[in-house]
Amino acid sequence: MDEVILAMSEKMEKSIEAYRHGLTRVRTGRASLSLLDGIKVEAYGSSMPLNQVATLTIPESRMIVIQPWDTQQLSAIEKAIHASDIGLNPSGDGKVIRLVIPQFTEERRKEMVKQVKKISEEYRVAVRNSRREAIDTLKSLKNAKQLPEDDFFRLQDDAQQETDRFIEQIDRIMAEKEKEMMAV
Template sequence: MANEVVELARESMEERVEALKRELTSIRTGRASRSLLERIKVNAYGSNLPVDQVGTITVPESRMIVIQPWDPQMLAVLEKAIMTSDLGLTPANDGKVIRLNIPQLTEDRRKELVKQVKKISEEYKVGVRNDRRDANDTFKAQKNDKEISEDDMFRYQEEVQKVTDEFITRIDDIAAGKEKEVMEV
């Protein structure tokens, strides 16, 4: 039972790391990437769809994204969705495709993005620590119910702490990599 608690905590922490990776891909680094458009939803055909489900996304240059909708009537809807998003990009519509030019980031904007990366990674570290707390609370309850001994409780708590430290380090490494990518000119 206690081993299952450790395993559940590990799985929850792993999910948090994967969610962090997904969230950080949407932070603009000055380079064109399909992942910049992942969070944008387009109101098409009566539902909100991701951009890649209404057209083809290509990255012909390091600073340009081209979206070619399958239905030409979707151009205006795509353009509006991009304009209202938090990307801060202005789409250029030529009647067939939408071009997004990714401008070079200023030093101040890079510093802002690094602060944003740190804030996001800290939120995920808090989540990992909450997973640790939940596991430790379960061990204490098991000890109180006489399911495990006090020595076992401490041993399992140490095990969860090792897992927590491992995931905190992974989050720090991922955030450091993204910060380096953002600061790269």
């Protein structure tokens, strides 16, 4: 029956990983290569990820430099960046493309914090749903007389402790992200 709790923990761990990945897509006002994840460039007759047609670097905290391996791909890369929804304007000089990350206004930072809180709540709900599914499984085992009542209550407590631990982890990650976003 501990397998039920183990499966629940694995599900919660996957939720935390997805949460972390989801937060990398939220702009913080600092340059991050994860902002460019998912941008596809039409190059050589097919759609390719940006990092497969160019070198991506962060020379300053608010700038990303994209250096295409083939300078003929500059316009295709600029077009792909414009078509994406990252909200940045590329500026090219014939050799490289620069993306300057604008300074957020106080109002914009607060909007982004709201977005982070909303994402955080979605993942808290996912963690709680994992707990509910595990407890439902334990209840059905108890009702089928395959799980003694004492074990049921012990495992239910274990499920709650795991849930609390993962929710605490989400809250800690959210606080770090908020702090990063509110820093000027």
